[in-house]
Amino acid sequence: MPLTCQSLLQAHPAPWDSATTHPFLAGCQSGTLHPAQFNTWLVQDFLFVKDFTRMVGRVLGAAPDDHIDGLLAGLGALKDELLWFEAKAAERSLNLSTSPQLTCQRYCEFMASLAARPYSVQATALWAIEYAYNQGWQLPGPMPEPYTEFADRWGNPGFTDYVHLLAAQADAALAIASPEVQAQAEAAFLQVADLEANFWQMAFTAAEAAQ
Numbered sequence: 001m002p003l004t005c006q007s008l009l010q011a012h013p014a015p016w017d018s019a020t021t022h023p024f025l026a027g028c029q030s031g032t033l034h035p036a037q038f039n040t041w042l043v044q045d046f047l048f049v050k051d052f053t054r055m056v057g058r059v060l061g062a063a064p065d066d067h068i069d070g071l072l073a074g075l076g077a078l079k080d081e082l083l084w085f086e087a088k089a090a091e092r093s094l095n096l097s098t099s100p101q102l103t104c105q106r107y108c109e110f111m112a113s114l115a116a117r118p119y120s121v122q123a124t125a126l127w128a129i130e131y132a133y134n135q136g137w138q139l140p141g142p143m144p145e146p147y148t149e150f151a152d153r154w155g156n157p158g159f160t161d162y163v164h165l166l167a168a169q170a171d172a173a174l175a176i177a178s179p180e181v182q183a184q185a186e187a188a189f190l191q192v193a194d195l196e197a198n199f200w201q202m203a204f205t206a207a208e209a210a211q
């Protein structure tokens with residue numbers, strides 16, 4: 001039985017739950033999150049998305065012909081997303097010319113390291129990174145203002161379709177991967193889960209200290 005995105009989720013429910021449910025997201029939903037916590041996330045996630053865009057560019061470079069179209073669409077959406085982050089930061093008078101925190105830096109280093117991995121490992125990590133936000137922002141239920149547009153960005157039906165496409169592409173690549181490479185893909189999935197949990201925690205606590 002080849003590894004699939006679905007089998008990864010079934011094999012590792014606890015790490016995936018930690019990646020996609022966090023007091024940060026619950027706090028957005030209940031209105032108890034402090035603006036400093038949200039703003040920390042916003043700035044750090046902008047820095048993350050810049051490096052994530054570079055990663056998707058590298059995944060595209062390694063992709064088979066029939067995956068190019070979907071990845072190009074993803075890159076087009078990331079162009080809009082970066083501009084949107086800049087607009088959101090400007091509304092909140094946040095300075096985006098700042099350094100990544102250690103947790104953000106570690107995530108970016110992981111994404112850079114994927115370049116040395118086979119395409120199926122890269123495709124699995126890409127799916128996991130996008131699915132984490134697709135689920136995370138939707139699981140708490142409808143988000144009140146000012147968070148509605150943030151939840152919609154990663155929860156909207158078009159983005160959900162894109163995540164399904166990424167899963168299908170990862171599954172296709174995993175189906176022809178060796179057991180050794182499948183084991184690397186599983187490890188990458190677990191790393192993404194861990195890095196996601198840490199990213200929420202970074203925003204949740206770093207800003208608390210700054211109150």
Ligand code: HMH
Pocket residue numbers: 045048049129130131132133134196199
């Ligand atoms: C930390 N993970 C993080 N930020 C994002 N914007 C995404 C995933 C997008 O899917």
